[in-house]
Every structure is written in C-alpha cells, then in structure tokens.
Amino acid sequence: MKKDQKMWFKELDEGLRKLNVFFKIDEPLAPYTSIKVGGPCRRMIFPEKEEYLLAILKFLEEKEIPFFILGGGSKLLVSDEGFDGVVINLSKFRGIQIVKESKENIILEILAGTRINEIIGMGIKEGFGGIEFLGGIPATLGGAIKMNAGAFGNTISQLVKSIKIFKNRKIKTIEAKEDLWEYRKFKEDGIVISAELELKKMEKGKIINLLKKYLEKRKESQPLFEKTFGSVFKNPPSLYAGALIEACNLKGYQIGSAKISEKHANFIVNLGNAKASEILQLMKLVQEKVFLKFGIKLEPEVNFLGCSLQ
Numbered sequence: 001m002k003k004d005q006k007m008w009f010k011e012l013d014e015g016l017r018k019l020n021v022f023f024k025i026d027e028p029l030a031p032y033t034s035i036k037v038g039g040p041c042r043r044m045i046f047p048e049k050e051e052y053l054l055a056i057l058k059f060l061e062e063k064e065i066p067f068f069i070l071g072g073g074s075k076l077l078v079s080d081e082g083f084d085g086v087v088i089n090l091s092k093f094r095g096i097q098i099v100k101e102s103k104e105n106i107i108l109e110i111l112a113g114t115r116i117n118e119i120i121g122m123g124i125k126e127g128f129g130g131i132e133f134l135g136g137i138p139a140t141l142g143g144a145i146k147m148n149a150g151a152f153g154n155t156i157s158q159l160v161k162s163i164k165i166f167k168n169r170k171i172k173t174i175e176a177k178e179d180l181w182e183y184r185k186f187k188e189d190g191i192v193i194s195a196e197l198e199l200k201k202m203e204k205g206k207i208i209n210l211l212k213k214y215l216e217k218r219k220e221s222q223p224l225f226e227k228t229f230g231s232v233f234k235n236p237p238s239l240y241a242g243a244l245i246e247a248c249n250l251k252g253y254q255i256g257s258a259k260i261s262e263k264h265a266n267f268i269v270n271l272g273n274a275k276a277s278e279i280l281q282l283m284k285l286v287q288e289k290v291f292l293k294f295g296i297k298l299e300p301e302v303n304f305l306g307c308s309l310q
Contacts (some may be wrong), residue, residue, distance in 0.1 A: 009043065012086070015055075019052050021052050028040045028082070029087065033078060033229070034076075034227065035077065035229040035268070035274075036227045036270055038078025038082060039079060039080050039306070040082040041083040042083075043086045043087070044087045045086060045087070045089065046091065047090075047093055050111075053193070054193075061169060065086055069087075069088050070090065071090055071142050072143055074230050075303055076229060076304075077276055078276060078305045079276050080275050080277060093113030094118065096119065097109045104201055106201060107197070108196065109194055112191075113142065115139070116131065116134045116144055117137075120132060120134075120207075123207055127203065128207075129210065130159060130199040131197070133152045133154040133214055137230065147186070148181045157181040159197045160176040161175075161195075161198050162176055163194075164193045164195065165190035167189060167190030174188060183235075222261075223263045223267050232283060232300065233286070233298040233299060234300070242265045242267075243265075245286055246265040247293065254271075255285075256278035257271040258275075258282050280307060286298065
C-alpha cells in the first residue's frame, strides 16, 4: 500500500470511530459470498444509517480510494488475493416503511441492504405479495435491482416505482420506467440507496402457497443447498445457457474443488475449499467449449472483484 494511501485509511478509521460506524480491518470476503470464496479487503464497513453511508461514499470518492458495495454476495467472485480497497457491507443498512396503501396495493420504501427474503417475510405477516418468485435467493434489494433479478418469467423491475441512487456525490431519485432495465442489468449508473416497490394485497395462505411453489421448482432443478453463486452465465436470446453447457457434456466436470453442478449445468459448486482461480478456469472452459460447438459466447452473470475472465 502506498504511503499516502495509509494516511487515507488512518483518516477513514478516525472518521468511522467518530461516527460510531462498525468496521473490520483486513477482513476475508469468502464468508460474505454465497460461493464462499475470496481473500481479504483492507476495510469492511457496516453503515446502518443513510447519512453515514453518504458521508463514507463522499470521503472514498474524494480520496479516490477504491471501494465496492456488497449486498447479499450471491453473484460475486472475489479473487484469492482479495481486494485492495474498501468494501461497504450493507447487511445492517436495512428497513421497510409503508409509504401508501389502498384496498388492492401497498407501496413500500425499502433500504438497499434489506434482504429479499425479509420483504417476503413481512408480506406474509402483513398480507402483501408479488415478490415470491425471488424466494430463496440470498440477494438484497439493491443487488436485485442492479442485476434486474428475475425468475419464472418475472423480474424485480416490474415491481419498482422509484429508485434513490447516489451518483456524482449527489442523491438523485428516478422514476422507474421500462427502458431503465435490460436483461439482468439496471442501465443507470450509481449506487442504489433505496427504492419504492408496489406490491399487491394478498391473503397470507395464498402468499405461502406461491412461495412454496417457487421454492419447490427451484429445489427440483437447482443445487439450492450447496455453495454456488446462482446461475453463472446469462441466457443467450431464446436459448438456455444450462442446456448449451450440458450439450457440451460438462455436467460434473471438476477443476480442484470447483465443479459444474450435476443438477444444473449453469451452476458452479464449491465442494469445500475451491479457489477463485479454479472457478475462473472452469468458466473459461465452459465459454470455449460452448463457442466451439455452437458459435455462441456466453456472457457471465457474475460480478468480479479483484479478478476477471479476461
């Protein structure tokens, strides 16, 4: 680390102590990702309030300290060496507030670090639904919006009314429109702070039944109880990445402790102590084989921190 960078970290630590914001030094990232892989980051910060999050973001941008926003860690591959910068962990940045409700609908303002499963849980308790299709995904609202998370023909973008983002050191609220998203991508730059979601009033029993139905479908076709980061590659137009990978006879193929799932070919499983380098090798192999057989280059659905497929 450069000498002046050390000074910034000292200043950052002092500022965090003054704000009473919890942080960790040289914290391994593996436990915070769903695939359980990755080395340490210089600092991991856990802001709880919006004003503190904004103060931290402004400081990091001014000082040009590299940083990364961590939500549920479900679509993330961190390098074995880790990340030479700051990770802002949003696990404490959670909250759901009712903004407006009518006989049929309810509008909620939800902080970016709130888990999707928390929203579903509150819906079962309070009698609103419409987001059950994402049940069982270890994602936060912010991550789901950035990835335009979807399943079973539905996407989160269909529920979003407005989004509050941090961009160019300012807060900006944007109304949700269809052209803000594309497949697995939110097109607007910036950091999601919170969003308003519109959900439907529903009977508790109906919500539970829908959730069970979606979870059963997932369990049948996906390695739900293993260490994975969910689907690895985006589906090409009108095709399924899993089917293309399976057609290349790669199900069960293994490099070190990383294996292509036998249950679903578009999942990579960490069998215990897989390295990021082994997972990257598997991903490259998949891309090469699929390209040779079908002339299609599969695009990763995963985000990379400190490493890349190039």
